[in-house]
Amino acid sequence: xxxxxxxxxxxxxxxxxxxxxxxxxxxxxxxxxxxxxxxxxxxxxxxxxxxxxxxxxxxxxxxxxxxxxxxxxxxxxxxxxxxxxxxxxxxxxxxxxxxxxxxxxxxxxxxxxxxxxxxxxxxxxxxxxxxxxxxxxxxxxxxxxxxxxxxxxxxxxxxxxxxxxxxxxxxxxxxxxxxxxxxxxxxxxxxxxxxxxxxxxxxxxxxxxxxxxxxxxxxxxxxxxxxxxxxxxxxxxxxxxxxxxxxxxxxxxxxxxxxxxxxxxxxxxxxxxxxxxxxxxxxxxxxxxxxxxxxxxxxxxxxxxxxxxxxxxxxxxxxxxxxxxxxxxxxxxxxxxxxxxxxxxxxxxxxxxxxxxxxxxxxxxxxxxxxxxxxxxxxxxxxxxxxxxxxxxxxxxxxxxxxxxxxxxxxxxxxxxxxxxxxxxxxxxxxxxxxxxxxxxxxxxxxxxxxxxxxxxxxxxxxxxxxxxxxxxxxxxxxxxxxxxxxxxxxxxxxxxxxxxxxxxxxxxxxxxxxxxxxxxxxxxxxxxxxxxxxxxxxxxxxxxxxxxxxxxxxxxxxxxxxxxxxxxxxxxxxxxxxxxxxxxxxxxxxxxxxxxxxxxxxxxxxxxxxxxxxxxxxxxxxxxxxxxxxxxxxxxxxxxxxxxxxxxxxxxxxxxxxxxxxxxxxxxxxxxxxxxxxxxxxxxxxxxxxxxxxxxxxxxxxxxxxxxxxxxxxxxxxxxxxxxxxxxxxxxxxxxxxxxxxxxxxxxxxxxxxxxxxxxxxxxxxxxxxxxxxxxxxxxxxxxxxxxxxxxxxxxxxxxxxxxxxxxxxxxxxxxxxxxxxxxxxxxxxxxxxxxxxxxxxxxxxxxxxxxxxxxxxxxxxxxxxxxxxxxxxxxxxxxxxxxxx
Numbered sequence: 078x079x080x081x082x083x084x085x086x087x088x089x090x091x092x093x094x095x096x097x098x099x100x101x102x103x104x105x106x107x108x109x110x111x112x113x114x115x116x117x118x119x120x121x122x123x124x125x126x127x128x129x130x131x132x133x134x135x136x137x138x139x140x141x142x143x144x145x146x147x148x149x150x151x152x153x154x155x156x157x158x159x160x161x162x163x164x165x166x167x168x169x170x171x172x173x174x175x176x177x178x179x180x181x182x183x184x185x186x187x188x189x190x191x192x193x194x195x196x197x198x199x200x201x202x203x204x205x206x207x208x209x210x211x212x213x214x215x216x217x218x219x220x221x222x223x224x225x226x227x228x229x230x231x232x233x234x235x236x237x238x239x240x241x242x243x244x245x246x247x248x249x250x251x252x253x254x255x256x257x258x259x260x261x262x263x264x265x266x267x268x269x270x271x272x273x274x275x276x277x278x279x280x281x282x283x284x285x286x287x288x289x290x291x292x293x294x295x296x297x298x299x300x301x302x303x304x305x306x307x308x309x310x311x312x313x314x315x316x317x318x319x320x321x322x323x324x325x326x327x328x329x330x331x332x333x334x335x336x337x338x339x340x341x342x343x344x345x346x347x348x349x350x351x352x353x354x355x356x357x358x359x360x361x362x363x364x365x366x367x368x369x370x371x372x373x374x375x376x377x378x379x380x381x382x383x384x385x386x387x388x389x390x391x392x393x394x395x396x397x398x399x400x401x402x403x404x405x406x407x408x409x410x411x412x413x414x415x416x417x418x419x420x421x422x423x424x425x426x427x428x429x430x431x432x433x434x435x436x437x438x439x440x441x442x443x444x445x446x447x448x449x450x451x452x453x454x455x456x457x458x459x460x461x462x463x464x465x466x467x468x469x470x471x472x473x474x475x476x477x478x479x480x481x482x483x484x485x486x487x488x489x490x491x492x493x494x495x496x497x498x499x500x501x502x503x504x505x506x507x508x509x510x511x512x513x514x515x516x517x518x519x520x521x522x523x524x525x526x527x528x529x530x531x532x533x534x535x536x537x538x539x540x541x542x543x544x545x546x547x548x549x550x551x552x553x554x555x556x557x558x559x560x561x562x563x564x565x566x567x568x569x570x571x572x573x574x575x576x577x578x579x580x581x582x583x584x585x586x587x588x589x590x591x592x593x594x595x596x597x598x599x600x601x602x603x604x605x606x607x608x609x610x611x612x613x614x615x616x617x618x619x620x621x622x623x624x625x626x627x628x629x630x631x632x633x634x635x636x637x638x639x640x641x642x643x644x645x646x647x648x649x650x651x652x653x654x655x656x657x658x659x660x661x662x663x664x665x666x667x668x669x670x671x672x673x674x675x676x677x678x679x680x681x682x683x684x685x686x687x688x689x690x691x692x693x694x695x696x697x698x699x700x701x702x703x704x705x706x707x708x709x710x711x712x713x714x715x716x717x718x719x720x721x722x723x724x725x726x727x728x729x730x731x732x733x734x735x736x737x738x739x740x741x742x743x744x745x746x747x748x749x750x751x752x753x754x755x756x757x758x759x760x761x762x763x764x765x766x767x768x769x770x771x772x773x774x775x776x777x778x779x780x781x782x783x784x785x786x787x788x789x790x791x792x793x794x795x796x797x798x799x800x801x802x803x804x805x806x807x808x809x810x811x812x813x814x815x816x817x818x819x820x821x822x823x824x825x826x827x828x829x830x831x832x833x834x835x836x837x838x839x840x841x842x843x844x845x846x847x848x849x850x851x852x853x854x855x856x857x858x859x860x861x862x863x864x865x866x867x868x869x870x871x872x873x874x875x876x877x878x879x880x881x882x883x884x885x886x887x888x889x890x891x892x893x894x895x896x897x898x899x900x901x902x903x904x905x906x907x908x909x910x911x912x913x914x915x916x917x918x919x920x921x922x923x924x925x926x927x928x929x930x931x932x933x934x935x936x937x938x939x940x941x942x943x944x945x946x947x948x949x950x951x952x953x954x955x956x957x958x959x960x961x962x963x964x
Contacts, residue, residue, distance in 0.1 A: 123206060123551075125230035125250040127624070128239060128565035128603045130476060130551045135605065135624035136644025136658030138715060138729055138809075140164075140231040144254070147223045149875060151902055151920045151957065153265065153278040153299045154219040154380065155226065156188035159249070161879065163831045163860035164233050164809055165190055167947050169197035170215045172408075173375045174940030174947045177854055181698070181743035181795065182214040182669055184490040184537055185458045186376045186408050189215040192233050192246040193831060194856030195733055195805055199245035199664060199709075201236070205253055205400050210462050210484030210543035213575045213668045218251055220404035220460055222297030224261055224282040225384040227254040233809065235711030235733065237662035238626040238642035241569070241599055245662040245709045245735060253386045253400050257284025257293050260964045265918075267957030270926055273308040274375075274952050276301045290389035290396075299380040303373045303411065306936070309951050311929060311943040312374060314367040314936060319943070321933035322688045322889065327442035328416035329366035331518035334358070336431050336439040345431050351519035355432045366444070368682060368691060369413035369936040371451060374951050376410035394470040401463035410454045412938065414446035415496065415531070417784035418693065419516055422506050426513035427521060440787045443516045449494060449531045456490035462543070475552030482545040488538065495533030496784045497583070504530060535782065536588055537674060538578035546570040559621065560607030571597040577674045581780035593668045594633075601628035620648035630663075634671070635706055638663050654717040662711060666704040666739055670797040673700025678774060680783030683791065684747040684888050684935050691746075691935045694791030695771045697779075698743050701797050709735040723815040733805045740840065743795025746937045747854060750888040754840040754847075760794040767792040800841050805856065807833035822869025830861030851884040853895070853932065854947060858882055871913065875904040881948050889933045896930035898949050918959040926954035 115133050126134030133139065140162070150158035159165055168177040170189040175181065177197075191197040202216040203209070209216060218229075229251055236244035262281040269275070280297030306312040314324040327333040331347035346362035384402035391397060421428060422438040431439075462484025469477040504514035504526050514530070515521035549567025556562070574594040580586045603626035609618040624644040631637040642660030649655070676699040682691035715729035742748050742760060755761050762770060768789040775781060809831050816824040836850035851858040859882040866875045878901045886893035900923040909915040929949035936942025944951060 125203075125206070125248055126232035126234065126236060126239065127605075128549065128551070128567070128601070128626075129563050129605045130565070132563065132605055134232060134644065135622050135646045136656045137232055137234040137713070138656075138717075138727060140233070142229045142231075144224070144226060144228070147226065147229070148263075148961070149904055151904060151922050153276050153301065154188070155221060155223055155229070155251070156190065156217060156219045158223070159190055159218065159229065159231075161862065162231070163829055163862050164193055164231075166194035166856055167191070168194055168854070168856070171940075171947070172378065173951075175744050176746055176937060176939035176941065177744070177947065180939060181741050182667075182674070184674075185212070185406075185456050185488050186378070186410060187212075187215065187217040187406070187458055188219065189217060190249050192231075192249075193731075193733070193805060193807070193833070194836070195246040195735060195803070196738070198243065198667070199707075199735070201240055201243040201248045203240070203248060203250045204402070205464070206250060207464055207480065207482055207547060208543075208545050208571065209482065210460055210486045210541060212458065212460075212486050212488045212539050213541050213573070217406070217458065218249060219380060219406070220382060221251055221253065221384050221402055222280050222282075222295045222382045224263070224280045224297060225253055225293070225295030225382075225402075227252045227256060234658055234713055234731070235642065235660050235662040235709060237640045238628045238660050239601065239603065241597070241628060241630050242663060242665045242706075245664055245707070245711070246733065253384055254282065254284060254293050254295065255291050255386050255388060256286070257282060258286040258291075259284065261961065263959060263961040265957055265959035267920070267922070267955050269952050270954035270956070271308065274302055274304045274955070276955075276957075290387070292385070292387050294383065294385040296383045297380070299378070301375070301378045303377040303409065304375040304952060305411065306369065306372045306374050306942075309374065311931065312936060312951070313943055315365075316931070316933060316943055319931045319933075321893075321931065321943075322935075323365075324368060324685075324690060324935035325365035326368045326416070326690045327363055327365060328368070328418065328444050329364045329442070330444040330446050331364055332441050332443035332516060333363045334431065334439055334441050336434045336436065338434055338436055343431070347518050349518075352429050352517040353519070355430060358429070358431050360431070367936070369938060369942065370444070370446060371411060372413040372936070372938065373411045374940075374946070376408045379407045381405050396468040397465070398468065399463065399465040401461070403461040405457060405459040407457045408455070411451050412454060414444055414451050415449060415494070416442075416444040417496070417501075418442050418787045419505060419784070420502070420787045421516060424506050424508050426508050426510040427515045427517055427519075429517060441516050445531075447520065448522060448527055452492045452494040452531075454490055454492045456488070458486075458488045460484065460486040464545075466547075471550075471552065473553065475550060477548075477550050479548040481547075482543065484543045486539070486541040486543070489536065491534070491536045493534050493584075494531045495535055495782060497530055497533050498781055498784060500530045500532075501784060532584055533582065534580055534584060534586060536578070536580035538576075538588060539669075539674065540576040540578070542574045544572040554604075557607060558613040560610035560612070562607070563605045564602065566602040567600070569597075569599040569601070571595075573668075575668050577669060577672065579675050581675075581677060591672060593672050595668060596633040597630060599628060599630045601626065617649045618647070619650055620646070622646045626660075632665055635665050635704075638706060652719040655715075656717070657712070657714040659712040660710075662709045664707040666706065666797065669700070670739055670741070671700050671702060671704050673698065673796070675699070677780040677782055678771065679743070679795070680781065680785060681746060681938065682935070683749050684937070686750045686752070686888070686890070688889060692749065692791055693786040694793055695767070695781075695785065695789060696743050696793040696795040697774065699796045703799075704739060704797060705737060705799055707735065707737050707739060707799075709733055723817075725813045726811070728808060728810045730808050731806065733803075735803045735805070737799050738801035738803060739797050740800045741795055741797040742793050744939050746939055747888050747934070748793065751840070754844055757843070758800070758841055760798070762792040764790060802839045802842075802846065804835060804837045804846065805833065806835040807831060822867055825866040827864045827866070828861065830859065832859050833857070851882070853884060853886045853888055853934070853945060857884050857948065871908040873906045873908075875902075877902045877904075883930075886932055886934065893933045895932050895945070898927065898930055900927045900950070901925055914963045916961045918961070920955075920957040920959070922955040922957070923950065923953055928953070
């Protein structure tokens with residue numbers, strides 16, 4: 078009924094939008110999807126990867142996705158559409174997986190872009206070429222509605238000499254629409270084949286082009302339901318039926334007593350009907366169950382976003398312009414039922430002593446699923462920014478541009494049913510049945526006692542303020558026989574303040590804030606030198622261009638850096654282009670990495686490298702005042718070919734040597750499978766040495782999220798550290814072939830992929846560099862996407878296959894070979910009318926309901942468990958219908 082009601086609401090809303098907008102008769106005039114970067118440059122546009130007006134980046138390639146490409150992806154948000162590209166890896170900052178680098182800060186379950194798997198913080202995301210406000214951790218590209226985006230330009234090459242920090246792996250530039258002249262609206266609804274997941278979206282954009290300028294505004298609403306682990310059979314602890322391990326735990330309802338006497342521990346399963354007398358206990362028995370019962374694999378999300386653009390020529394030489402956006406994303410994620418290893422003393426009012434046991438207390442593994450609701454995490458990510466500017470035409474085709482961006486971000490993640498360890502221990506020790514906790518399965522604990530135990534709040538607001546200044550000049554210096562030497566130079570300033578809030582404790586605990594700020598002043602210059610061009614072309618040198626750029630950045634808190642970049646493009650004859658680039662890049666540590674958003678202990682379950690039940694450990698979060706910037710050296714060589722008409726081929730070999738990487742182990746719940754890589758760092762302590770560290774931190778006032786295990790045998794320092802180095806090398810390739818026919822329509826075949834030849838890392842400065850290519854939770858060797866598109870008159874179809882190769886699961890011994898994954902998508906569309914103003918669409922994502930390949934890993938609170946959330950989609954087949962209108 079809820080699904081039917083939502084369909085009705087969205088259908089009625091769309092009909093109303095069409096009725097209101099139908100008098101508008103101007104035709105939309107967007108740039109064609111996938112417009113080549115060279116064509117954009119020829120139109121005088123500043124293309125991502127270069128500051129020189131009207132020039133494509135020299136030595137680097139640009140991937141361009143238009144509005145139609147985003148719509149055809151079958152994804153309701155921009156970040157998920159970009160994830161379909163082979164060079165984008167879903168590692169780290171992702172709504173469904175937080176176990177990799179950068180994931181620990183993703184407390185609001187947002188998404189970012191991770192080019193080539195180098196790191197989610199190593200890809201810079203821009204809007205219309207300028208920086209935007211964010212939560213000081215990452216930028217979610219889905220702050221813009223899909224209808225409000227003209228195109229997305231992606232440069233997978235180091236670009237710090239052009240754009241500054243974060244552009245180590247590359248740049249993703251969201252270009253808002255300025256060419257819309259008319260109205261577009263759409264509605265889309267999809268549901269999984271099992272009916273347990275659904276998503277809705279609707280939006281409208283209206284634009285007007287007039288003699289001296291344009292104006293555009295777009296709005297979009299998106300809803301995605303949660304997907305719970307109970308609804309997917311592959312998310313389970315006991316995986317023996319698939320040939321894997323049994324990761325079942327003892328923390329069940331009813332639980333298991335672990336009584337230790339004389340150095341020997343004996344287990345006793347509590348009967349299903351509850352425990353009242355020793356005679357009900359049988360030595361050597363245990364209750365085993367799934368860990369993480371009831372956990373969401375993907376959170377519930379709601380997006381509301383609006384953006385706009387404005388351009389006006391005040392005179393023939395003076396233009397004012399602006400772009401802006403507002404976005405709010407609300408999420409809700411249900412974690413697993415609360416469980417703990419309790420210490421039950423003999424003073425407990427309900428205490429049952431096993432026969433022959435003489436100790437004063439024993440451990441009892443227990444799940445509170447019958448006593449209290451899960452500690453649901455709720456929150457939001459809200460941001461806005463407006464960026465006005467002026468453009469002045471100067472003599473001799475020079476141009477001056479200045480802009481200022483002002484924005485704010487407000488994020489929060491809250492939960493209100495955390496464990497009060499002091500109250501828990503008091504209830505366990507109480508001899509009064511009215512105030513004691515009953516862990517024996519008979520439900521005798523008073524509601525007031527439960528309320529007193531599960532009353533700890535966790536509130537984590539982040540408020541960021543951003544101001545960005547830019548001023549630049551762009552124009553011709555002088556002429557050479559090969560063409561005009563051009564220069565772009567400018568200044569950029571950034572002021573960023575962040576209020577990191579935290580509340581840990583009882584219901585009345587106030588939120589306290591720490592205030593941090595950063596200022597960055599930058600200067601850059603870029604020059605284009607044409608050696609050969611149309612005027613002096615000769616055999617073997619139809620075109621030869623050189624590009625050099627340099628940028629200086631001074632940070633108020635982490636020092637200064639200078640980064641150069643050089644590029645070359647050579648066309649020996651028509652249809653062949655050779656190119657190459659070399660440069661250095663950097664990334665400044667984020668303010669939360671330096672200062673910490675929270676300083677507390679997290680009780681977490683870690684993958685057991687020996688197999689069996691996960692190991693419960695305690696991880697410390699917090700900042701590190703000694704962090705320094707990361708650095709990288711990048712280079713690439715490539716070739717673009719057009720051997721015959723309508724066929725385009727491209728290949729790029731790249732190398733990224735990334736040093737001094739910031740690594741945080743807080744969210745890495747598989748870290749014990751790579752324990753040797755952290756030898757000598759003191760970041761991981763096992764055995765008897767773990768408890769004194771944890772107890773000392775607790776005694777010092779550090780809050781604990783969860784119930785401390787009994788005993789404490791594992792401590793992980795999860796704070797950010799400058800530890801790592803990675804070397805990534807590989808090949809990006811694309812092929813596009815169009816076949817027009819007289820009677821059967823037009824066919825288009827597109828193939829793109831990324832093949833990594835090397836991914837080597839050292840987790841510490843003194844550790845050896847080892848290969849981690851094609852291993853679980855690391856960049857995979859090969860990702861490819863092939864699409865066959867057909868269009869004939871009003872009908873079009875698209876069949877897409879995404880291939881992710883098999884890889885090695887090193888989290889188990891012997892290592893497991895994980896199978897490849899190749900889901901297939903089908904899109905059908907039917908346009909009505911000669912001008913195709915009304916289009917109906919039908920989509921089948923994962924048409925054949927391809928299941929995620931089995932992966933032998935324990936369920937994790939940060940994603941995965943019986944499957945790999947970083948490479949596969951647990952939703953399965955999804956059927957969606959859509960309607961789009963244009964006027």
